[in-house]
Every structure is written in structure tokens, then in C-alpha cells.
Amino acid sequence: MKLLFSLLFFSLAFSSFLSSSVARGGERTSLCSGTNNVSSYVNYARRFLVEDDQSQGSVDKARGYLTNSDLEKAVKEFGERCSSISRIYSIGKSVNGFPLWVIEISDKPGAEEPEPAFKYIGNVHGDEPVGRELLIHLANWICDNYLKDPLARLIVENVHLHILPSMNPDGFSLRRRGNANNVDLNRDFPDQFFPLNGDINSRQPETRAIMNWLGEIHFTASASLHGGALVANYPWDGTGDKRRNYYACPDDDTFRFMASIYSRSHHNMSLSTEFPGGITNGASWYPIYGGMQDWNYIHAGCFELTLEISDNKWPNADELPVLWEYNKMSLLNLVASLVKTGVHGRIFSSDGGRPLPGSIMIKGINYTIKAGSLFADYHRLLNPAERYEVVASMPGYKSKTTWIVLGESAMSVDFILDPEVTAMENLRIICDCSYCGKSKLENLWGFHLEFYYIILITILVFLCVLLIWRMRLNFLNHRQSTKKSSQV
Template identity: 55%
Template sequence: MAISRRRLLSLFLLCAFSSLPAQAAARGGSHPSGTGGNYGSFLRNLLQDNPMVTEELIHGYMSNSELEIAVHAIGSRCPNISRIYSIGKSVNGVTLWVIEISDKPGQKEAEPAFKYVGNVHGDEPVGREVLIKLANWLCDNYLKDPLATLIVENMHLHILPTMNPDGFALRRRGNANNVDLNRDFPDQFFPINDEINYRQPETRAIMNWVKQEHFTASASLHGLSAVIKAISGNGEAPHQGALVANYPWDGSRDQRYPIYGGMQDWNYIHGGCFELTLEVSDVKWPKSAELPVIWEHNRMSMLNLAASLVKTGVHGRIFAADTGHPIPGSLTIKGIDSEIRASRTYGDYHRMLAPGENYEVMASMEGFRTKATRIVVDEKAVSLDFILDRDGANGQVIRNDLDYPCDHDKLFHVQGARLELYLFVLLIIIALYVLFKRKTTSKFTTHRHSPKRPIAV
């Protein structure tokens, strides 16, 4: 695996999991505050058989209808920072609801977007429970907690509590057609998976969602790692697993890796979205009384993982020099075999990078000259705008090192050759205005907004 990808992984793990207590999450240890409580009793024997999924065991978990009520309750309770929308339906017609968290929900902004997906496998329900708790926590703590405020005001967080409601209702891994949704995505090494008409409706919903929302990063929450099955070499799925953070690639050309048709590889290749697969529970169905414990052990990690989008990496916009308009160019990092596209609306791009390194960043667009520059990523995000000229002209690279890149859409870009013309027109307008004021006795109150700060002159 390329060293750049290992550095990228280290960034995610450092940002996301540095807040965990010293003990392994969800497998014992003390309360994060050091007060003890019932957390010490959460230690498990990994060799213990997973209990059968009985009605007693699932008591306390939300049904699909209860989950839908909980989703809409969040939208009703915090309408100023949330939006509830659907990305499609399951095989059995259950709506796949998403909670968007932002200070401007539903609006396009030059901000990064992150998504959480839970319950990919129907018999791994912990993710759906903790994601509802995450949305409620952000709703309760906006403008009270600095991390909650950072997330709400500087990014768009999308939460899909369940991708596989039919599998959950059936208490099995696959969906209603008994298809493993995490093997159902188009795969770079198996073209047979590329036929979209054969994909499950839940899979198609995710694919359309990713193409529409322009996500920068993502995480799917699972329980009980399937990696153990591959290591053990036997044909039976294990009853107990391990806590795992898995990242691309899942498959390889020589078939040494265990997963093909996985969601995270498709996200990275086709959506430019770096996704982690997180095993947050060492059993599939922990008792419902343990869910608050699992939430507390993972809360800060989940928040920090999302917040890492705006705390580090390189962010910016790509503009056409001749018009000053944003363009949907492409951004690449030398040494990283992945290309991301800027958005069509604002030309904004967002790329996760490990801190403490220098990178060569290149912006390109068909019909324009490619421009490149080197940056050093420290502990804070680097803001880097590109102004590209048409073929045959000289482009510009604009550095604007802000703590966060999320206000770029509020900045007015003036290009040097046009500055004198703009000033001349402005003087004419001012002169006409003064003459008009002298000749009229009307008493209107004029409200003027302060000009937007230029970053290119």
C-alpha cells in the first residue's frame, strides 16, 4: 500500500480516535470521566458465543417504524439546523431517511460534506442506535459545545441510520432479497458488478446519493468484524469479532483481500469520498442496556472524525481567469492515485491530508492550463484557490490560509487586469449618485453593505 495512503489513514485514526479512553472502546475500562460506574463490567470474553437473537435480546432496540419517528422528531425539534430527506426505498418499500445537520440545511455551500451510514448489514443494528444519539447530541449541544458548533457551522453532516431496514426486520445480514449490500457495489476488479440494473435498490440509492451530494469523507458503522473470518480461513462467520477501522482498498487484483463489491472502495473510486468501515461493537446484538455505554465510548471519536474535515487538509475553489466564475475542475495530489472533482456550483474542493507533510497540489480542467503548487500542511487546514487561464495563457494560484475554508463563497475575487476598469466604473456611479442627491429632496434611507473582502487582486 502506498505510503501516502498510510499517512492518510494515520490522520483519520489520530483525529478520530485520540479521544478514546486508554482501554479498548466497548470492551471494558472506566468511564471517560474516571468515575467508574458500570463501564468496567462491559469486558467481554472474545471467545464467548454470541447469544441467539431472541425477542428478549432485541428488546430496547428501535423498530423500523420507531426509528422513522425518531428521525422526524429530530427534524421537528431542531428545524433550524436539520433537514430530513429520503434517498430512496428498500426492497420492501421502507423509506431510507437521512438527517442532514448544518446551519444551512438543504443549501449548497462551499463547505465539505461528511456522511455516516449505519445498519449496512441487517443483523448489525448498533450503528442505527448510536447515529440517532449522535444527531440528538448535536441538536442539544449546538452553540453550547464548541465541537458541536464547529460541525454545524462549517460542514454538512448527513446521517443515514439504516441502509438495510429489511434485513434488520428479518434479523439477517442481507436485505429482503438476501443480498449482502456490502458486496453489491460495482467493483474495479470484477466488471460483472458494473451492471446497474442488477444492483439492489438500497445500493442504487447510495450510489445516486454519493453522486448528488459531493461527499468528502464517510464512515459506515458495523458490528463484528468480517476480517476475522478471512484470517481464520474457515467457512463460518465468527460469533465474536474485534473493533476495527478498515479503509480502502478492500479488494486487490491478485484476490488477496476478502471483500469485492464493497461500498467504501466504490465511494473512493467513483465519488472521491474517503470512507472508513468501523466495527464499533464486538458482537452483533449487544443487549440494549449496553447501547448507552457504546455511545459514550464512541461519541468523541465520531465527532472528531467528522470535525477532521475542516480542521486539516487542503480546501479551496477553482476559478476561470477570463470570467471569474467557479469551474468544476479536478484536483490531484502528486503521489496519491486519486482524483477529486470540484463542485459545479461553487467550484469548491476538499481533500483530507496528513499533517506535517508537504504536497504538490495540481488543479486541472479541460480547456484550461493545469497549475500546480507545493503546500505544507501543518496542524490547521490550508486554504488554496486556483485561478486557471484558458489554454495558452498563464494561470494563477492564490493562497489564503484561513483556519477553516468554509467562507470562500463570501469572498469577492477581483483579477488584476480588471481592477482599474472596476474602479473607473465605480467612480462614475458615485458621481451620478452625488448629482442625483443634489437634485432631489426625497428622504429615503439608503442601506449599504460593507464590500466583500478580495483575495485576488
């Protein structure tokens, strides 16, 4: 009988284990697709976390966390306290109508400048609230220290930092992963491999808000904060065949560098025994589809990481100060890396020096970034200690290439592009000051007309003289013939 009860208990426990969810909200269907390796299966299964029991302890686990009303109040109070370096705005509303509040931090908030923009997004999953708490801590720390801390000052003066503490306030209120429609927002974006939810109007309002936001602001890089593991995750998140294996994006080296910045700055993330260096390729961990991370890189030109910042999805609130200290330098250093590394500059036209909103490519990396529309500024994140061939291009202009050797610090390279010369323009001559207001081609044509007029007049004069001479000769001949006739 004891054996029977033991087997029954083991069976129930194992079933519960398999039905659990993943830190990034992984697939609940095929586990370890494409592999029969038992150890791989066990390692993969370790990443599953037991779904929170919504019927027990839901009030207790939220005790000490900011409610949505508390969060809204904290954001607005921050805006009043730090009005000189911030502005508060909303990018939309959740299903239940709660505003998606954003804090922008900059020395010129709301103004467009030739500076990179970075965004942090917290609480993508409703049951992962640590990120929303840490992002409020981050904003307040920068406000309190930007006049005395060099790193805070660097960020305020050289970056436009946008902080969305909660992307999923409804899910937080319901103490569950999905939003009010029970949709996982990190599976609701367009996917490069499989058409998921192709109609933008059928996407969740929180998803549409993010997509519209990136249509308005050109973000250089970003990160979303999750819970349930301790690792910095980078693209690609999925594979074409849904198998779990390392699937690198074109900027794999750069993403590994960015993820390592966060991991090495963290208290213990880089010491992970499961993830070497505390970083992982998403598809190598487990594939997901419709994720926000890949969409940012493909469609918005934004280099995004998915940061798992707490092994426990919903730790006790008294652990939040420790989690803040563990993640503080990582959050700051990742933002500062936008100006401390990579290659930056602007693109100009040699014809008048106006800014050109062109594109920047790196030879050997199949990825193009666009310069800003107003200042034509570009900010290209790259793995340091490498030699790169940088190409600037713009329709109607000749491309220009330069080689750089990128060290540990950032480089500044401006490009001046020459307009392409057409066949018609080759006919033009330098404008003489006596032909002011006329084009060079008009001057050339006018010169030819004057020459033709002179030739025509000369020919006419010659013909007139010839005609007169002929008439006079005929007259003399006629007169002589008349005289001879009279004499006969």
C-alpha cells in the same frame, strides 16, 4: 466411549466454527488463501463470528432497540425539534418498501455551499444494529449542544453532515445479515477486480439508492458503522488475486490518518492487541469484493472508512449508553477532521473571475478529486506534516501548481487559472474605443482595407495622369507631322 463422545463433540464444534460468518461478512469459501501458516490461519479464523440463531431469542435480543417504526418516528421528531439546523429526506426505499430516511445537519440545510459534506451510514447489515442507535444519539447530541459546544458548532457551521441510520431496515426486521432478498448489501457494489452484478438494474434497491445518492451529493468523506469487531478499516478491501495481504490504495497515508483519528478518539479501540493502533487495511484483514468502501473511493471521490464499533454484533440494549460514550468523540472528531485538516479552496478563471469546476491532483498520488460544480470548491484530505505539490487543472485553461507544507491544521489555497491562448487569438490587437462593438480582428482587417483602398486610388490616379499625358504627347506629334507635309 468417553473418548468417542469427546471426539464427536470436538468435530461438531469445529465444523460450526468454520461455517460462521465474518464481521464484514467475509468469504465462506477459501480460508487464508495463499498461506499454509497455521498461526495465520488461527488469527484469521478468530475474525469469524457465529451466525445468530434466528430461531432462538430473536425477540429478546432486539428488546430495547428502536424498531423500524420507532426509528422513523425518532427521525421525524428530530426534524421537528431541530428544524433550524436540519432537514429530513429519503433516498429511496428498501425491498419491502421502508423509506431510507436521512438526517442532514447544517446551518443551511438543503442549500449548496462551498463546504465539505460527510455521511454516516448505519445498519448496513441487518444483524448489526448498534450503528443505527448511535447515529440517532449523534444527531440529538449535536442538536442539543451546537449552541454551547465548540465542536458541535464547528460541524454545524462548516460541514453538511448527512446521517442514514439504517441502510437495511428489512434485514433488521428479519434479524439477519442480508436484506429482504437475503443479499449482503456490502457485496453488491461494482468491484474494481471482479465484475459483480454488472447491471445496475439488477442490484438491490438499497444499493441503487446509495449509488444515486452519491450522484446527487458530492461527499468528501464518509463512514459506515458495523459490528462484530473493534477496528477502523480502510481501503483497499480486496486484492486482484484474492490473497490476504496488505493492498494499499493511492491515498494509503491519508486513510491511515483518518482511521487513526477515529481509533485514538475511541475509549479503547487504539489499545487493540490484534490490530496495531486499532486500524487495519481491509485486504490485510480479509479480502472482500463488491464492498461499499472501495466503490466510494473509486467512483464517487469519497474517502470512506468501515468502522467496526462493537465486538458483539447485537449487545444487550442496556449496553448502548456505554457504547455511545465510547464512540461519541470518535464520531464527532472524524466529521470535524474535514475542516480541521487537509487543503481547501476554490478554482477561478482569470478571465472574469468565474468559478471553474476543475480538478485537484497531488503530485505523487495517483488520484484526482473534482471541485464542486456550482462554487468550484475543493476539499482535499491529506496526511498532515508533509510537503505536497498541488496541481489545479481545467480543460481549456493552463494548469497551475503550488507547493504547500501541511501542518496539523487545515490550509486554504485558491487557484486562478488563465485561459489557453490560441493561434487566432495571437492575431488580435487591443480594441480601440473608436471601433466599439467590433472585434479586434475586425478592427485589424478594417485598417488593412482602408490602406489598400488608398493605394488602389493612388495607382488609378497615376494611371489616369499617365494616360492623359500620353494622349497629349501623341496629339502634339501628329500636329507637327501635318505641318511638315503641307510645306512640302
